[in-house]
Amino acid sequence: MKENYYFDNAATTLPKPEPVYEFMDQFFRSHGVNPGRSGHQLAVEAETMIVQTRRLLAEFFGFAGDPARVTFSLSATDSMNIALLGLMQPGDHMIITRMEHNAVLRPANHFERDRQISVTRVAADQAGYVDPQEIRRSIRPNTRVVVVNHASNVTGSLQDI
Structure with missing residues (x-):
């Protein structure tokens, strides 16, 4: 076998x-x-x-x-969509990393395009790690959420959260 x-x-x-x-x-x-x-x-x-x-x-x-x-949903993707779509309002700001899963990227793109929500995308280094100080510098008074993919489904990197 x-x-x-x-x-x-x-x-x-x-x-x-x-x-x-x-x-x-x-x-x-x-x-x-x-x-x-x-x-x-x-x-x-x-x-x-x-x-x-x-x-x-x-x-x-x-x-x-x-x-x-505690709520249950179909999947992590479904959970992220429910949370983000329910949380973000026009005029809000969100911070994501460039390492995010489509469960975050697609809602973020939708927010920018259709809901007047600004999105800051924090870059990762060559090993796939994000600098926490870069996230801190990106925070604004209207920042409602920061999303950091703990375990990358692409590179396997684990963020130090």
Whole structure:
């Protein structure tokens, strides 16, 4: 059998740890229903699992008193689009790096073109690293968000955030 090597973990982790496969298989066989949309036992159990997961994540991220701050989406791309489109308003400024994923670049281009939002793109060095001082110098009074791709899906560089 041919052995495969997977190097695109910045995009999708593969292979996943065996317990992840085991849990997902068990979940889809026993609870793969629409949570919160019905009163039958499986739907109630699925919703309970989501609520418990939301509470655990809120505790992990340091806001245990407000688990409603934890939301789930389809993907990191979807999450970035939801966050940026909901946050940025005409007249705002955002700072991104030239190393960003399309999940950030495309909304940023849209903001400049259609929403009167200014965007500063901070360059990276030849190794793919961004100078934090350059980001600091780019901050304006109307800067609403700074986006820095921690793990580049292109170069593999890890920013020191």
